[in-house]
Structure formats: structure tokens, C-alpha cells
Amino acid sequence: MSKIYILCVDDEPDVLEVIVRELEIFEDYFPVETASSADEARAVIRDIEKSGDHLGLILCDHVMIGENGVDLLISMQNSDFTLDTRKVLLTGQAGLEATVDAVNRASLSHYIAKPWSKDEVIKVVKEQMTHFFLRSGHDTLPYAMILDPMTLAKALHDGLGGDR
Amino acid sequence: MNTKRKMFGLILSVAGLLMPIFFDIQGLDFVGEISLGIFVMAACLWIFEPIPIWATSLLVIFSQILLLSKEGPVYLFSNPDYIALEESVSQGEDMESLFAVPSEALEDEHLLLYDEEKRTVSSLEVDIIEDNGSIWISSEELAPGALIVIEKDHWKVTHEPIGFQNFYNTLAHKIIVLFLGGFFLAAGAVKFGLDKNLTRLMLRLFGTKSSFVVLGLLVATGVLSAFMSNTATTAMMITVVLPIISQLDTGDKLKMAVALAIPCGANIGGIATPIGTPPNAVVLSALSKQGFTIPFGDWVVLAFPIVAIMMFITWRLLLIFFPPKSKRLELKLEGGWNKSPKAIACYAIFGLTVLLWVTDKLHGVSSYMVAFLPIALMPLFGIIEKSDIKKFSWDVLWLMSGGIALGISMKLGPAEWLISLVDWSAFGAFGIIMVLGLVAYLVANVVSHTVAATILMPIAISLGTSGGTSTDFNYILACVTVGIMVSFSMLLPISTPPNAIAMSTGMIESKHLMRIGAVVGLIGYLLASLFGYFLWEGMLPKPF
Structure with a gap:
């Protein structure tokens, strides 16, 4: 069975470490990968694609050395493999123009402003991963424990979830 | 997740399929060996799930047209x-x-x-x-x-081959169409809020006293899940209830009682009608292959008492295990009836279909034919549109079709061969039913209910037709009793989708679910045995 990944991108190792620790509860269900630049993120995405797996969500900083986060998200929106991937900005420094770009051209799913709280990140990741499942049509039930119950239940009701 | 388990299942299934080529199995001819191979393959794939269960069903049909049909290469090239x-x-x-x-x-x-x-x-x-x-x-x-x-x-001389169309026919078997009719009704009900409004009406009857709210949720979920899928019903109930119970104190066990009443109600309520849950359909299709029909209304009459009693028992158990702290719980449900012409047409078609189904014995028109009423009329009035059809659980229909198809090849030898492995004479006629039911109950806790029923039905029928058991073994009673027992398998979060949804709310832990699931399951199994022994035998046709 193919795996569904979460990818965190930030050029500050300390920040990455904190985020990964906060996303610990997801590890049993979704492997969490990290990258410290847009290029490294692309390499990780290519590896995921090659192994036949999926990228459910990217949690991305904006201001980074080299290419910025919003441009990475836009390029992901233009690629079939990462079209359904939920795109979340986690940043304190994205200006209005970059943010507008992210919404209009990368279909930004959510914006988390720094400083963030652990509860907020977990809630957003849960909700967004649930949306990924609903968009991409993966079977939700094996992951029911880690997805957002209301979003999931609404979708199973509207989508006429079947018995087995 | 469980990658090793999946690999194991995959290897076992391939070995099962190839086994007849390398080993000569005593008591089976070549066709019987191929059929046994397909059975072993399907069972391993269904149990270990390296691929989705519906994909296994499609693989069963493909294997059959390839290996068993008159037009298939095995038949053509082995001369x-x-x-x-x-x-x-x-x-x-x-x-x-x-x-x-x-x-x-x-x-x-x-x-x-x-x-x-x-x-x-x-x-x-x-x-x-x-x-x-x-x-x-x-x-x-x-x-x-x-x-x-x-x-x-040569097997080509001794064996009367089956045309491939017979295997394809299982995709449009009358039971599948009956279920499809149910899908149309459910889709209409969801689209125009019929399920939520019925829930509102039913819950109002039970007032606001905590204990009665729990009963109300059990009953409302049960009634709806008799006509909609247990999964969709549970999901709807959770969306209604979760925002309200999240407000309760952390220590209030009412949360747990409510979160557990919903999946229990759905699992039990599914027993009530032939379309309530796929195992019921598996039972009916297995019996129809033997030439026996159980009318929709008869099934409801037969199943209703046990459903009602189990609801009551579950209610009492929930209150004993999870005594509520709050005395009252107000479930304020918003919304009202949709009065647009389409909605009214939808409600009317829903009501008419259900009425014609439960009264099929009075008017004599088969419930399988009535099932096409919503299928034809709902699209006619624009109640169901193309986008709605896409949401249907086609996988469930294909899962069942594969099961029905497997039943065809099981009759080519494997079913009788499998039952010959066990000395059944030690059990009485009803003892066999208890044993089969226990196996089905245990298996269904860890694999899909439909799969458990699918595997057990051909065995129950062969036990009756092969004459290897005492003469008063009634396989019709066996199929119905075992099929109902399967629905009581709700021990684990993975046992049924409603259980998984209830777990996702975070209101309960596995141990809470297992506590209620074990007791309700055990009582359900014993009660079904009692009903089968004293009541159902007299209500069902006799195969002899």
C-alpha cells in the first residue's frame, strides 16, 4: 500500500526540528520528511513520486535562502503530482504580494503565522490531511483515527460512505 | 502499516492459485482444483488485504472467466x-x-x-x-x-463447462440491483436532508433526559441504517452529535455512551432489512442460487425482534458501563424540511419504495423489481444527477458481485471438499450452525463482514446439500443465522467502518469500544442462536 507523506520546508534547522517534534502524533500514519530549501524539497518530492507514494501536505516557510516558499508552492500547483497536495504556509515574513500570489496561483490551503502554537499546527494538519484524502479519493477508514472527525464524518455522509 | 502481513497474504494467495497445478488433490477433479485455487487466492487476499477487497472480487471474476469458463483459454487449449x-x-x-x-x-x-x-x-x-x-x-x-x-x-469430457457470461451476470445480479436501489434512496435522502430530518423527529420523541437521549440515538441510527449504509448513517449522526458532546465535561461518561451508541445502533440496525448491510445480501444471493427466495417483508419480520431486543440490551449496557454525569442533554438539531418540488418527489419515492418493499408479500411484486423504481424515477425527476451517481459506493457492489461469483465456482467441488476436512457428525444439526456462526463472528471482527459471510455461505449450503450431516440440518436457517451473527462482530475499531468513525471522534479509546463490543457481540451471538433454534426455523422455507 502506498504511503502518504507530509513535507516540512524551512531553512532554519531549529525550526524544522520543533515542527517535526510537534507532528510526532502523525508519524504512525504519515511519514514526515524535511527539507531546508526549495531545491531539496523538489528532490524529496521526486523521490516520493518515484516510489509510487503520495505527498499529502507541504508545510512551507516563505523567506528562505535561494528560491522562496511561495514560488515553490506555485510550481507544485503546476505539477500533476502535487496538484492535490495541501499547501500550507508557515511564516512570519510573507508580504501581501507574496501572500496574494500564494492564494491565487498556488491555491494556498492555509496560512499559519509565526509564532504559532502546537495545537494550531496539529489542528491545521489534521484538517488539511482530511481534505487531501477527500480530494484524492484515498480510502479514509484506515486513517480515521488521525483525521479531523467532523470533516471526515461530513464527507462520509455526503459522499455516501459504503459498508464493507 | 502491516507491510509484512500484506506480503504474507500476497504470497499465500499466489501459492493458493498455483497449488492445483503442482499438487493432485484427493477428491477433487481438475476443475475442482482450479476452483479451490481461486477460493484460496480470494480468501487470502480478502483476509490479509494486500489489495482492496473489491479489487479481489474483480480478480475472482477475471480468474473465473479465464480458468473456468467454456470460452476461456484453459478450457480451449486443454484437450x-x-x-x-x-x-x-x-x-x-x-x-x-x-x-x-x-x-x-x-x-x-x-x-x-x-x-x-x-x-x-x-x-x-x-x-x-x-x-x-x-x-x-x-x-x-x-x-x-x-x-x-x-x-x-479427461475433465473436458466429464465436466459441463460454464459460459463466461454466467460470471459477468453476477455484476447485475438481482441482489446487486436491490442494493443499487438502496443506494439511490440513500443518495436522495442525503441530498434532500431526509435522514437528518427523520433523526430530528425521532430524537424529539425521546426527550432530553440523558439516558433516553442515548436510547434515542441508538434507535434513530438503527432505523436509518436499515435503509442507508451503516457507514453513512454513522457519519451523519456524528456530524450532528459531535459538536454538542464536545461541550460536555471531560469526566462525563455520557460522551462515551453517546459516541458508542451511534456505531452500535448502526451495526445492529443494519440487520433489520435485506439492504441494511451487505452480509444480508450475501445470504440472500446464496439462497437464491439454491432456488429459495426470502421476501423483503419476511426478512424484516424475522429480523425486527432481535434488532429491537439487542437495541434495548445495548442501551442498558451503555448506561451501566458509562453512567452519565449530566442528567440532561439537549440535542438541538437545526434545519427543517426541504419543501422544493424535487425534495417532495424524493420523499415520496423513498416512502413508496420502502412501503412496497416491506409489503412485497401482500402485493406479490418482488422487492428486486421494486428496487428499480427509485433507480428509474429519481433520475427522471432530476433528484439524482450524474454527480450523485459518481459518489455511489460502487466498490461495495463489486465486492458483493465477486462474492456471488465465488459461490458459483465453490459449487464445482471445493465447498464439498472443504467440509469433508471436518467431522461434522460430532455436532447436532443446530450445533453446526452454532459452530459456523462462531467462526463467522470471530473472523468478521478482523476482516470485512461481507467477506466473512461470503466465505461461510457456500460451506453452510454444501453441508446441507451433500448429505454429510444429520438429515435435519437446515441450510437456509444456517445461512440466515450465520449472516445475522456476522453483523454482531464489532469488537475492534477495524471491525466495521462505523466503529472506526466513532473512534475518530476522540471521545472514546479502543478499550471502551472493545468492552461494549465484546459484550454486545457475545449476547448477540447467543440471542441469534436462541432465535434461530426456537423461532426462525419455523419462519423460513425448508430445503428438504
Whole structure:
């Protein structure tokens, strides 16, 4: 069975470490990968694609050395493999123009402003991963424990979830 | 997740399919061996789930058309030995031709002819004249050069093959259409809020006292899940209830009682009608293959008492295990009836279909035919549109189709072979039902309910038809009782989708679910045994 990944991108190792620790509860269900630049993120995405797996969500900083986060998200929106991937900005420094770009051209799913709280990140990741499942049509039930119950239940009701 | 388990299942299933090629299995002919191989493959894939269960079902049908059908390559390319007929003498006034044939080509004055082009064997009656140990035959339909089979025990000769269309037919089996009718009703109900409004009405009857709210949720979920999928019903109930119970104190066990009442109600409520849950359909399709029909209304009459009693017992148990702290719980449900013409048409079609279903014995029109009423009328009035059809759980229909198809090949030997592995004489007629039910109950806790029922049904039927058991073993009773017991398998979060949804709310932990699931499951199993023994036997047709 193919795996569904979460990818965190930030050029500050300390920040990455904190985020990964906060996303610990997801590890049993979704492997969490990290990258410290847009290029490294692309390499990780290519590896995921090659192994036949999926990228459910990217949690991305904006201001980074080299290419910025919003441009990475836009390029992901233009690629079939990462079209359904939920795109979340986690940043304190994205200006209005970059943010507008992210919404209009990368279909930004959510914006988390720094400083963030652990509860907020977990809630957003849960909700967004649930949306990924609903968009991409993966079977939700094996992951029911880690997805957002209301979003999931609404979708199973509207989508006429079947018995087995 | 469980990658090793999946690999194990995959390897086992391939080994199962190939096994008949390498081993000669005592008591099974070639066709029986292939059928057993398909069964082992399907069972391993269904149990270990390296691929989705519906994908396994489709693989079953593909294997069958390939390996078992009259038109398939195995049948076409495996041929008995044959020789060409030589003319020897002509005799009599009309110079009738006489042919010399070896004795192994003849069976009861019949000669087996082989058609090289069609690769088929046909039988021809001939006159036999024996002379000095050599055999001569005559027939007007024979010409020199005709091919005659000299390997009479080849499986192509002994076995009447099945056309591939028979396996495809399972995709549109009447039970599948009945379920599809249910899908249309459910889709309409969801689209126009019928389910939520019925919930509102039902819950209002039970007031606001905590204990009665729990009962109300059990009953409302149960009633809806008798007509909609248990999964969609549970999901709807959770969306209604979760925002309210999240507000309760952390220590209030009412949360747990409510979060557990919903999946329990859905699992039990599914028993109430033939379309309530797929295992019921598996039972009906297995029996219809034997020529027995249980009318929709009869099923409801048979199942209703146990459903009602189990609801009551579950309610009491929930209150004992999870005593509520809050005395009252207000479930304020918003919304009202949609009064648009489409909505009213939808409600009317829903009501009419359900009415015609439960009264099928009175008016005599089969529930399978009634099922096409919503299928035809809902699209006609624009109630169901293309986007709605796309949401249907087609996988569930295909899962069932594969199960029905597997039943066809199980009758080619494997079912009887499997039951011969166990000495059933130690159990009484009803003891066998208890044993089968226990196996089904245990298996269904860890695999799909539909799969558990699918695997057990052909075995129950063969036990009745093969005569290997005591004469009063009633396989119709066995199928119904075992099918109902399967629905009580709700021990683990993975046992049923409603359980998984309830777990996702975070209101309960596995141990809470297992506590109620174990007790309700055990009581359900025992109660179904009692009902089967004392009541259902008299309500069902008898196979003998």
C-alpha cells in the first residue's frame, strides 16, 4: 500500500526540528520528511513520486535562502503530482504580494503565522490531511483515527460512505 | 502499516492459485482444483488485504472467466486425446458405412466427437456391432476423418463447462440491483436532508433526559441504517452529535455512551432489512442460487425482534458501563424540511419504495423489481444527477458481485471438499450452525463482514446439500443465522467502518469500544442462536 507523506520546508534547522517534534502524533500514519530549501524539497518530492507514494501536505516557510516558499508552492500547483497536495504556509515574513500570489496561483490551503502554537499546527494538519484524502479519493477508514472527525464524518455522509 | 502481513497474504494467495497445478488433490477433479485455487487466492487476499477487497472480487471474476469458463483459454487449449476415424467396410443395401473403433472411445452406446475448430466435445448415439473382439459402429452422421475422443476421463469430457457470461451476470445480479436501489434512496435522502430530518423527529420523541437521549440515538441510527449504509448513517449522526458532546465535561461518561451508541445502533440496525448491510445480501444471493427466495417483508419480520431486543440490551449496557454525569442533554438539531418540488418527489419515492418493499408479500411484486423504481424515477425527476451517481459506493457492489461469483465456482467441488476436512457428525444439526456462526463472528471482527459471510455461505449450503450431516440440518436457517451473527462482530475499531468513525471522534479509546463490543457481540451471538433454534426455523422455507 502506498504511503502518504507530509513535507516540512524551512531553512532554519531549529525550526524544522520543533515542527517535526510537534507532528510526532502523525508519524504512525504519515511519514514526515524535511527539507531546508526549495531545491531539496523538489528532490524529496521526486523521490516520493518515484516510489509510487503520495505527498499529502507541504508545510512551507516563505523567506528562505535561494528560491522562496511561495514560488515553490506555485510550481507544485503546476505539477500533476502535487496538484492535490495541501499547501500550507508557515511564516512570519510573507508580504501581501507574496501572500496574494500564494492564494491565487498556488491555491494556498492555509496560512499559519509565526509564532504559532502546537495545537494550531496539529489542528491545521489534521484538517488539511482530511481534505487531501477527500480530494484524492484515498480510502479514509484506515486513517480515521488521525483525521479531523467532523470533516471526515461530513464527507462520509455526503459522499455516501459504503459498508464493507 | 502491516507491510509484512500484506506480503504474507500476497504470497499465500499466489501459492493458493498455483497449488492445483503442482499438487493432485484427493477428491477433487481438475476443475475442482482450479476452483479451490481461486477460493484460496480470494480468501487470502480478502483476509490479509494486500489489495482492496473489491479489487479481489474483480480478480475472482477475471480468474473465473479465464480458468473456468467454456470460452476461456484453459478450457480451449486443454484437450483430450483423440483419433481420426477410418472407414473400413460398407455393407447392406444402402451401403451403410461401418467403422472400427477402440473400446475406450465408447461409453453406453455413445461416441464422443471432437470438434477441432470449436475445441468442443459432443456426444453421438451409435449402433454397435461386435465382431471377434473388435468393435464396429455405424451411424449416418459419421464420415471418415471424424475425430473421436479416446480419453474419456479427461475433465473436458466429464465436466459441463460454464459460459463466461454466467460470471459477468453476477455484476447485475438481482441482489446487486436491490442494493443499487438502496443506494439511490440513500443518495436522495442525503441530498434532500431526509435522514437528518427523520433523526430530528425521532430524537424529539425521546426527550432530553440523558439516558433516553442515548436510547434515542441508538434507535434513530438503527432505523436509518436499515435503509442507508451503516457507514453513512454513522457519519451523519456524528456530524450532528459531535459538536454538542464536545461541550460536555471531560469526566462525563455520557460522551462515551453517546459516541458508542451511534456505531452500535448502526451495526445492529443494519440487520433489520435485506439492504441494511451487505452480509444480508450475501445470504440472500446464496439462497437464491439454491432456488429459495426470502421476501423483503419476511426478512424484516424475522429480523425486527432481535434488532429491537439487542437495541434495548445495548442501551442498558451503555448506561451501566458509562453512567452519565449530566442528567440532561439537549440535542438541538437545526434545519427543517426541504419543501422544493424535487425534495417532495424524493420523499415520496423513498416512502413508496420502502412501503412496497416491506409489503412485497401482500402485493406479490418482488422487492428486486421494486428496487428499480427509485433507480428509474429519481433520475427522471432530476433528484439524482450524474454527480450523485459518481459518489455511489460502487466498490461495495463489486465486492458483493465477486462474492456471488465465488459461490458459483465453490459449487464445482471445493465447498464439498472443504467440509469433508471436518467431522461434522460430532455436532447436532443446530450445533453446526452454532459452530459456523462462531467462526463467522470471530473472523468478521478482523476482516470485512461481507467477506466473512461470503466465505461461510457456500460451506453452510454444501453441508446441507451433500448429505454429510444429520438429515435435519437446515441450510437456509444456517445461512440466515450465520449472516445475522456476522453483523454482531464489532469488537475492534477495524471491525466495521462505523466503529472506526466513532473512534475518530476522540471521545472514546479502543478499550471502551472493545468492552461494549465484546459484550454486545457475545449476547448477540447467543440471542441469534436462541432465535434461530426456537423461532426462525419455523419462519423460513425448508430445503428438504
